[in-house]
Amino acid sequence: MSNKYEDDSLALHTDAYQINMTETYWHDKMHYRKAVFELYFRKLPFGNGYGVFAGLEKVIEFVKAFRFTESDIDYLRNVVGYEEEFLDYLKEIKFTGTIRSMKEGELVFGNEPILQVESTLAEAQLLETALLNIVNYQTLIATKASRIKQVIGNQKALEFGTRRAQEMDAAIWGTRAAFIAGLDSTSNVRAGKKFGIPISGTHAHSMIQVYKNDYIAMKKYAESCARRKNKVFIPLVDTYDVLRSGVPAAIQVAKEFEGKIEFTGIRLDGGDMAYLSKKTRQMLDQSGFTSTQIVASSDLDEDTILSLKAQGAQIDIWGIGTKLITAFDQPALGAVYKIVAIEDEHGKMVDTIKISSNPEKVSTPGMKKLYRIVNTLTHKSEGDYIALQEEDPQKEGRLKMFHPTHTFISKYVTDFEARSLHEEIFVNGELVYENPDIFTIQAFVAENLNLLWDEYQRTLNPEEYPVDLSQKCWDNKMRIIQEIKEKVKGRTSQ
Numbered sequence: 001m002s003n004k005y006e007d008d009s010l011a012l013h014t015d016a017y018q019i020n021m022t023e024t025y026w027h028d029k030m031h032y033r034k035a036v037f038e039l040y041f042r043k044l045p046f047g048n049g050y051g052v053f054a055g056l057e058k059v060i061e062f063v064k065a066f067r068f069t070e071s072d073i074d075y076l077r078n079v080v081g082y083e084e085e086f087l088d089y090l091k092e093i094k095f096t097g098t099i100r101s102m103k104e105g106e107l108v109f110g111n112e113p114i115l116q117v118e119s120t121l122a123e124a125q126l127l128e129t130a131l132l133n134i135v136n137y138q139t140l141i142a143t144k145a146s147r148i149k150q151v152i153g154n155q156k157a158l159e160f161g162t163r164r165a166q167e168m169d170a171a172i173w174g175t176r177a178a179f180i181a182g183l184d185s186t187s188n189v190r191a192g193k194k195f196g197i198p199i200s201g202t203h204a205h206s207m208i209q210v211y212k213n214d215y216i217a218m219k220k221y222a223e224s225c226a227r228r229k230n231k232v233f234i235p236l237v238d239t240y241d242v243l244r245s246g247v248p249a250a251i252q253v254a255k256e257f258e259g260k261i262e263f264t265g266i267r268l269d270g271g272d273m274a275y276l277s278k279k280t281r282q283m284l285d286q287s288g289f290t291s292t293q294i295v296a297s298s299d300l301d302e303d304t305i306l307s308l309k310a311q312g313a314q315i316d317i318w319g320i321g322t323k324l325i326t327a328f329d330q331p332a333l334g335a336v337y338k339i340v341a342i343e344d345e346h347g348k349m350v351d352t353i354k355i356s357s358n359p360e361k362v363s364t365p366g367m368k369k370l371y372r373i374v375n376t377l378t379h380k381s382e383g384d385y386i387a388l389q390e391e392d393p394q395k396e397g398r399l400k401m402f403h404p405t406h407t408f409i410s411k412y413v414t415d416f417e418a419r420s421l422h423e424e425i426f427v428n429g430e431l432v433y434e435n436p437d438i439f440t441i442q443a444f445v446a447e448n449l450n451l452l453w454d455e456y457q458r459t460l461n462p463e464e465y466p467v468d469l470s471q472k473c474w475d476n477k478m479r480i481i482q483e484i485k486e487k488v489k490g491r492t493s494q
C-alpha cells in the first residue's frame with residue numbers, strides 16, 4: 001500500500017475547496033449559521049424528455065456515516081496544516097440537519113430541486129461533492145436505462161455492463177440504477193447479492209474456443225446446466241458461424257438433452273443481427289423449439305435496438321452493456337448544488353441568488369416546495385410547480401402556470417391535485433425515511449411514467465415538460481435580481 005493511513009473514510013470524498021471554505025466560515029464564526037442548498041440539473045441528458053432520479057440509497061448511506069476519522073484529521077494536519085482548533089471542530093462534526101428529497105424512481109426535470117439540504121453552513125457545504133457525485137452518475141444511468149426501456153417495451157432487457165463500467169462502484173450502483181428504471185436482471189453477481197436484483201448469465205466465446213467446436217462445448221455446457229436447479233441452457237451461437245455451426249449445434253444438443261435441460265434461448269452477439277435472428281428463428285421453429293427465445297447483445301443502445309426492431313429482427317431479449325453503463329453518448333449529467341438561503345446575524349433566513357448572463361442559469365432564491373400538478377380529469381401531469389415554502393397551490397381554485405423565462409406561455413388549471421414531490425429523509429440529523437425495496441422503486445417509475453403524455457416520453461425530440469415557478473416565487477426572484485443590479489450599479493458608479 002502506498003499510504004500510511006489505516007482507513008479510507010468517505011468524509012474526505014470531497015473537493016479540497018469545501019474544507020477550505022468551511023475553515024473560513026469556522027474562523028469567521030459563520031459555520032453554525034443555518035443554510036439551505038438545493039441540488040438540481042439544468043438540462044436533461046440525451047435530449048430525453050424526462051429524467052429518472054436515482055442515488056438516494058447511497059446518499060443516505062453516505063450521510064449516515066459522515067464523520068472525519070482520526071486518520072482523516074491526521075492527513076489534513078500533515079498535508080494542509082489547518083490550525084488545530086479547526087481540526088478539533090472537524091473531529092466532532094456530523095450531520096445534524098434536515099434533508100428533503102424526491103424519492104428514488106421519481107421523474108425529474110431541469111431546474112427543479114431534486115434534493116434540499118437545510119443544515120449548518122459547514123455541514124451542508126461539506127456534503128456537496130459527494131452528493132453531486134452520487135446523484136449525477138446514478139440519475140444519468142437510470143435515465144439512459146429508461147430510454148432503452150422505452151424502445152424495448154415489454155420485452156426483456158438484461159444488464160451486461162460491469163466489464164466496461166468506469167470501475168467497480170460504477171458497475172454496482174449503475175446496474176442498480178438501470179434495474180430501477182426498468183431492466184430485468186444484472187449479470188453482476190455481487191449486485192444481485194447486495195440489492196436483490198435477479199441475476200442472469202449465459203456463457204462467453206472463450207468456452208467454445210476452449211473446446212474448439214460448437215457441438216462439443218455446448219454438450220459439456222448442457223451437462224452442467226442439467227445438474228443445476230434451474231436447468232437453463234442458453235448457448236452462444238456466433239463464435240464460428242451462426243447458421244452453419246452455432247445454431248445447428250445448439251439444436252442438436254437441445255434434442256439430445258430433452259427433458260434434462262430448459263432450452264430457453266440462444267444468444268447472438270454479432271454479425272447482421274436482423275438477418276441472423278430471422279434465420280435462427282426459422283431454424284428453431286422448424287426443429288420444434290418455438291418457445292426458445294433469441295437473446296441479442298453487442299454494443300446495443302436505444303438507436304440500434306429501434307433499428308433492429310424496424311428491420312423485423314426476431315429478437316426477444318436484449319443484453320445491454322457498454323453503452324448503458326458508461327452513458328456512452330453523454331458521459332455526465334450536470335447537476336449543481338446551489339445555496340438558496342442563509343441565516344443572517346439576527347437569526348433571520350435571507351434568500352440568496354447566483355446571477356448569470358444566461359437567464360436559464362440564474363438560480364431561484366429562497367426555500368421552496370416542489371409539486372407535480374396532476375389533472376384529476378385526465379390523470380396526466382400538467383407540469384411541475386415550484387412555490388415558496390409558505391404557499392399551498394392546492395388551495396388555489398384556478399392555478400396559473402407560466403413558463404419562467406418565456407412568461408407569455410401560460411395556462412390555467414382548475415381540476416388538479418398538487419402532489420408534493422419531496423420527502424423528509426433526515427430531520428435534525430435523524431434518519432426518518434426508509435427507502436423502499438428495488439422492486440417497489442421499479443414499479444414506482446412505471447407508475448410515474450403513466451402520468452406523462454406520450455409526447456414527453458418519446459426518445460427523439462420530445463416536447464418540453466413545463467417546470468414553472470409560482471407567481472410569488474417568480475416575483476421574489478425578480479425582486480432579488482433587481483436588488484443585486486442596483487447594488488452592482490451603486491458600486492460601479494462610485
Ligand SMILES: Nc1ncnc2c1ncn2[C@@H]1O[C@H](COP(=O)(O)OP(=O)(O)OP(=O)(O)O)[C@@H](O)[C@H]1O
Nearest residue numbers: 269270271272273274275298299300304307308311
Ligand atoms: N441489422 C443491423 N442493423 C443495425 N445495426 C446492427 C445490425 N446488426 C448488428 N448491428 C449493430 O452493429 C454493430 C456491429 O458492429 P461490428 O460489426 O463491429 O460488430 P460485430 O458484428 O459484433 O463483430 P464482432 O462480433 O467481430 O465484434 C453493433 O453495434 C450491433 O449492435
Ligand SMILES: O=P(O)(O)OC[C@H]1O[C@H](OP(=O)(O)OP(=O)(O)O)[C@H](O)[C@@H]1O
Nearest residue numbers: 160204205269297298299300320321322
Ligand atoms: O457489447 P456490450 O453492450 O458491451 O455487452 C457486453 C458484451 O460483453 C461481452 O463481450 P466480450 O467481447 O467482452 O466477451 P465475449 O468473449 O463473451 O464476447 C458480450 O458478448 C457482449 O458483447
Ligand SMILES: O=C(O)c1cccnc1
Nearest residue numbers: 160187200201202203321
Ligand atoms: O451472460 C452473458 O451473456 C453476458 C454477461 C456479461 C457480458 N456479456 C454477456
